[in-house]
Amino acid sequence: xxxxxxxxxxxxxxxxxxxxxxxxxxxxxxxxxxxxxxxxxxxxxxxxxxxxxxxxxxxxxxxxxxxxxxxxxxxxxxxxxxxxxxxxxxxxxxxxxxxxxxxxxxxxxxxxxxxxxxxxxxxxxxxxxxxxxxxxxxxxxxxxxxxxxxxxxxxxxxxxxxxxxxxxxxxxxxxxxxxxxxxxxxxxxxxxxxxxxxxxxxxxxxxxxxxxxxxxxxxxxxxxxxxxxxxxxxxxxxxxxxxxxxxxxxxxxxxxxxxxxxxxxxxxxxxxxxxxxxxxxxxxxxxxxxxxxxxxxxxxxxxxxxxxxxxxxxxxxxxxxxxxxxxxxxxxxxxxxxxxxxxxxxxxxxxxxxxxxxxxxxxxxxxxxxxxxxxxxxxxxxxxxxxxx
Amino acid sequence: xxxxxxxxxxxxxxxxxxxxxxxxxxxxxxxxxxxxxxxxxxxxxxxxxxxxxxxxxxxxxxxxxxxxxxxxxxxxxxxxxxxxxxxxxxxxxxxxxxxxxxxxxxxxxxxxxxxxxxxxxxxxxxxxxxxxxxxxxxxxxxxxxxxxxxxxxxxxxxxxxxxxxxxxxxxxxxxxxxxxxxxxxxxxxxxxxxxxxxxxxxxxxxxxxxxxxxxxxxxxxxxxxxxxxxxxxxxxxxxxxxxxxxxxxxxxxxxxxxxxxxxxxxxxxxxxxxxxxxxxxxxxxxxxxxxxxxxxxxxxxxxxxxxxxxx
Numbered sequence: 001x002x003x004x005x006x007x008x009x010x011x012x013x014x015x016x017x018x019x020x021x022x023x024x025x026x027x028x029x030x031x032x033x034x035x036x037x038x039x040x041x042x043x044x045x046x047x048x049x050x051x052x053x054x055x056x057x058x059x060x061x062x063x064x065x066x067x068x069x070x071x072x073x074x075x076x077x078x079x080x081x082x083x084x085x086x087x088x089x090x091x092x093x094x095x096x097x098x099x100x101x102x103x104x105x106x107x108x109x110x111x112x113x114x115x116x117x118x119x120x121x122x123x124x125x126x127x128x129x130x131x132x133x134x135x136x137x138x139x140x141x142x143x144x145x146x147x148x149x150x151x152x153x154x155x156x157x158x159x160x161x162x163x164x165x166x167x168x169x170x171x172x173x174x175x176x177x178x179x180x181x182x183x184x185x186x187x188x189x190x191x192x193x194x195x196x197x198x199x200x201x202x203x204x205x206x207x208x209x210x211x212x213x214x215x216x217x218x219x220x221x222x223x224x225x226x227x228x229x230x231x232x233x234x235x236x237x238x239x240x241x242x243x244x245x246x247x248x249x250x251x252x253x254x255x256x257x258x259x260x261x262x263x264x265x266x267x268x269x270x271x272x273x274x275x276x277x278x279x280x281x282x283x284x285x286x287x288x289x290x291x292x293x294x295x296x297x298x299x300x301x302x303x304x305x306x307x308x309x310x311x312x313x314x315x316x317x318x319x320x321x322x323x324x325x326x327x328x329x330x331x332x333x334x335x336x337x338x339x340x341x342x343x344x345x346x347x348x349x350x351x352x353x354x355x356x357x358x359x360x361x362x363x364x365x366x367x368x369x370x371x372x373x374x375x376x377x378x379x380x381x382x383x384x385x386x387x388x389x
Numbered sequence: 390x391x392x393x394x395x396x397x398x399x400x401x402x403x404x405x406x407x408x409x410x411x412x413x414x415x416x417x418x419x420x421x422x423x424x425x426x427x428x429x430x431x432x433x434x435x436x437x438x439x440x441x442x443x444x445x446x447x448x449x450x451x452x453x454x455x456x457x458x459x460x461x462x463x464x465x466x467x468x469x470x471x472x473x474x475x476x477x478x479x480x481x482x483x484x485x486x487x488x489x490x491x492x493x494x495x496x497x498x499x500x501x502x503x504x505x506x507x508x509x510x511x512x513x514x515x516x517x518x519x520x521x522x523x524x525x526x527x528x529x530x531x532x533x534x535x536x537x538x539x540x541x542x543x544x545x546x547x548x549x550x551x552x553x554x555x556x557x558x559x560x561x562x563x564x565x566x567x568x569x570x571x572x573x574x575x576x577x578x579x580x581x582x583x584x585x586x587x588x589x590x591x592x593x594x595x596x597x598x599x600x601x602x603x604x605x606x607x608x609x610x611x612x613x614x615x616x617x618x619x620x621x622x623x624x625x626x627x628x629x630x631x632x633x634x635x636x637x638x639x640x641x642x643x644x645x646x647x648x649x650x651x652x653x654x655x656x657x658x659x660x661x662x663x664x665x666x667x668x669x670x671x672x673x674x675x676x677x678x679x680x681x682x683x684x685x686x687x688x689x690x691x692x693x694x695x696x697x698x699x700x
Contacts, residue, residue: 287474287477289470289471289472289473289474290474290475290476290477292439292470292474293468293469293470293473293474293475293476293534293537294474294476294487295439295463296437296439296463296468296470296474296547297463297464297468297487297488297491297537297538298460298461298462298463298464298465298488298491299460299487299491300460303491308476311478312477312478
């Protein structure tokens, strides 16, 4: 019997697709968009137009090497390293291009990443996350990776590496409000989540104990979920506005038809369904034998709930909280429409002024915030599920 | 002493347990048998009020159980169920410590009791106390379930089909363990099963339930020789009833004075096993030997056969 030799270069399908895309992006798609001022229409520039030929060639060469690694290298560690190098090189090339294209002292010209640059960053980020996923890191390591990425990004921004980029120009103009809106965004998202957990968890327990209540409650909460967020904000404006007019104490508490009050209430209503549903499902999956044994040994009803049922249902409950948090961080953006504040403020200002950079200044932090919360809470669920079921 | 007086459970128009009266002697094993839906589990669960009776009452050592708050009552009664019901998020040691903790025992006393029980059930504390239930075999999980039920030294142990999920070999071992432990602690055991062999093997008394009613409550031999109802005969089976009857008596109990010829048999063997031995070897008598090797008497084929007849 002759042993079949292992294939020397097995082609990775996902890698082939992404690698080809990145090579195409560097060859044919514009690397940056150059605008004479904030609202002027931009002109697309390729990598070789904006960087000295030698530098551009080096960047293109590295992109090709990363693509080749994605296609032909099997080791996830090497793939991850290649993708990280690729991202760093593209980011540095972008920073260099912005610095080169901006005349010294000029605060008007805008240099933003072009389609090709976005494709390169996206493709290489996908390669990096794919390689990370293949390494199957534990929950602690995943959070550490997130923290490291955050630290590197923070250092890059603190060093002013991207200061000449259009988004950072917008940031410089809005630096004062950015911190305030960021805090407001986080407060709205976590505040409504906290209220939803406080109300939803007992409601979920009640639904678990009283099956007749379960169907009705979940149907009502499902109905709320189908109301579009803008409509729900609008619906809430009327009664809250009336309340603020009629009751001075409510006005003193900051309740009014617009602003944070309707935003928090709407987010709270949206958050109830995942919290209640997951609590009910989680409690329903607890082994009936364990509950029977607990009661039979003389645990009181409260002890059965707090010592047996809730700890066993916790991973499912936290999964619900994760869903709510990520959903809330996205929905808070819409709250800016009714004066709720948050990153949505920049998005809607940007839309109003047709200033895409300002839109991105609101959108990118929202995505980063949602992604980071998902990673952290997923890790938390993993840790808790590892405690045997 | 546990007394059930006209114990009844109704769900709407359906009567699940119908006026059951019986007295269970302290330190004995009583097995409740019946087909599924006979009300045997409901009867057991009314003793620790996991199910509240619709009528009648339960007295334990003369005290009406309805006079005690239900969670305090249950802490004094051991409870083991099919599929063990161990808490998956707690270690073996924590599982066993459940009731002692509820009773507020000191940490040292709990530790000592957990170690003692693990040793009794042949689970080395250093190896098993910190394990989680899912890391154990089925037989080990079942043993921990019984150990947990016995943790607070209850005078009464209720068991609902405790060995139902075990394979035959492990089940035999678990039954033997239960007999040993019952003898050691003198616990009053009430056990529900649908397995007649298990009932005959374990029970000092057997209660036969059908359609919510108690048909007969007697020692196993009387169930065979004087069935109170045709259903009891059907349940025990008539085809091998003589052999079943022989299996209830040991060679030591039946030995006649004198020294016999033929093969020697251990005093702990049942007459059924001795009969099988005699048929196999072609002998007509056997010598009964005690476990210390001294002769205890003899058994003849005719003597054994006489004990396999009713009356």
